[in-house]
Amino acid sequence: MTDKQMQFIAWLTEKGASMCVRQAEEKDISRIAEIFVFVRREKFFPIFQYEPYSFGEMQVLPVAQEYLDCPERLENVLVYDDGIVRGFLELDGGEVKHLYVDSFFRGRGIGGKLLEYAVKEREASFLWVLEKNPAALRFYERHGFLLTGEKELEEDTTEYLLKMKKG
Numbered sequence: 381m382t383d384k385q386m387q388f389i390a391w392l393t394e395k396g397a398s399m400c401v402r403q404a405e406e407k408d409i410s411r412i413a414e415i416f417v418f419v420r421r422e423k424f425f426p427i428f429q430y431e432p433y434s435f436g437e438m439q440v441l442p443v444a445q446e447y448l449d450c451p452e453r454l455e456n457v458l459v460y461d462d463g464i465v466r467g468f469l470e471l472d473g474g475e476v477k478h479l480y481v482d483s484f485f486r487g488r489g490i491g492g493k494l495l496e497y498a499v500k501e502r503e504a505s506f507l508w509v510l511e512k513n514p515a516a517l518r519f520y521e522r523h524g525f526l527l528t529g530e531k532e533l534e535e536d537t538t539e540y541l542l543k544m545k546k547g
Contacts, residue, residue: 401494401497402461412444417438421438424510427539458494466482467490469498471498474503506545506546507543525546525547527542
């Protein structure tokens, strides 16, 4: 295969992946809620160790209902959908509020595609990340986000959030 052919295949692959990012729709809510709950349990329970929230209060149906009750919130959600919704990103203005990829599909560039799209098309420029989540810190750094030096306590906890801005 020639270099030009390989470049064309790489371009097609890149183009196809970016075409998988789209605006969330009501039909996506159950999948968004499922990803939200299970990723938060997986990533945050080891840090916070608070069972009443992680396995009691935080359930798929109430999270889905929050999105149904607030349609304007859904307007700020992007999904990665290639036939299956594999991850989502939620914005609040220029802030990335949530970026979660189903654990079965991690390592495929899905989170990066969602983040790149949000930066280019939705002007996402900053986020807060848990200090005790080094994998997330590395991920955002790889995608051009830099620590600002600002930090604040996560509400009702003793854990710190660190602010990152697109460099």
